[in-house]
């Protein structure tokens with residue numbers, strides 16, 4: 001049983017991680033303060049801006065009828081089609097007027113506790129670099145295209161914007177119980193790879209899907225992956241794939257439903273009952289699942305991305 005570690009819950013102050021808490025060991029570059037925020041946004045070259053434009057054109061070709069309405073509305077509201085990598089100062093001013101969020105540049109993946117602290121204060125940390133043409137289709141480290149195109153439009157939706165802040169605040173409790181892995185799985189299966197049931201059918205709200213070309217089709221139409229209604233207790237016990245398409249996607253009814261399932265529940269009880277590692281494999285179906293589609297898992301059985309298997 002997990003025993004909580006004392007930690008002050010003042011969301012304005014950067015939390016210090018106790019020694020026993022497992023988190024990714026990231027070394028802070030010498031030029032950055034404890035908030036990991038860069039002093040200024042990078043000066044992008046004309047080629048960098050052209051890469052943004054090409055990625056933007058490709059995704060906006062694929063996403064109508066696949067992305068959720070909140071994302072498509074957010075894209076329009078923020079006018080991310082003005083050409084080139086958006087300027088964060090302008091983006092923050094416009095987003096701030098809508099939901100009080102801002103976007104701050106960070107050099108790379110940042111430690112969990114710093115990430116939670118920014119989210120809890122309605123700041124979204126976004127990569128201060130863009131992929132090269134050599135890694136046009138796939139990158140592991142989130143760049144400015146993934147972060148701004150994939151995540152920021154969703155922050156114009158008031159309920160989702162509140163969910164993201166509450167997710168950040170939930171980080172304090174997860175650190176107290178040393179259960180960051182479980183909270184990370186919740187983020188993965190909602191904010192990064194979540195699907196939502198809309199009146200017209202299944203749609204995407206996860207940034208990991210919205211910012212890549214292949215997964216938008218695979219997640220919605222593929223026969224391989226499972227599609228299951230979101231159950232927070234189950235998701236927080238489920239392992240996930242970082243470097244390939246997901247074997248399982250979780251579906252919500254609405255952002256209000258997501259908010260209720262997560263924010264308005266007793267995570268203390270949940271954390272006390274969780275094992276330190278994951279209980280369920282990423283492709284598993286279990287008794288409690290409300291299954292929308294039972295995946296064949298053919299893509300992963302054929303070896304997934306390393307084998308060159310066709311997503312199907």
Ligand SMILES: [Fe+2]
Nearest residue numbers: 142192207208
């Ligand atoms: Fe992301």
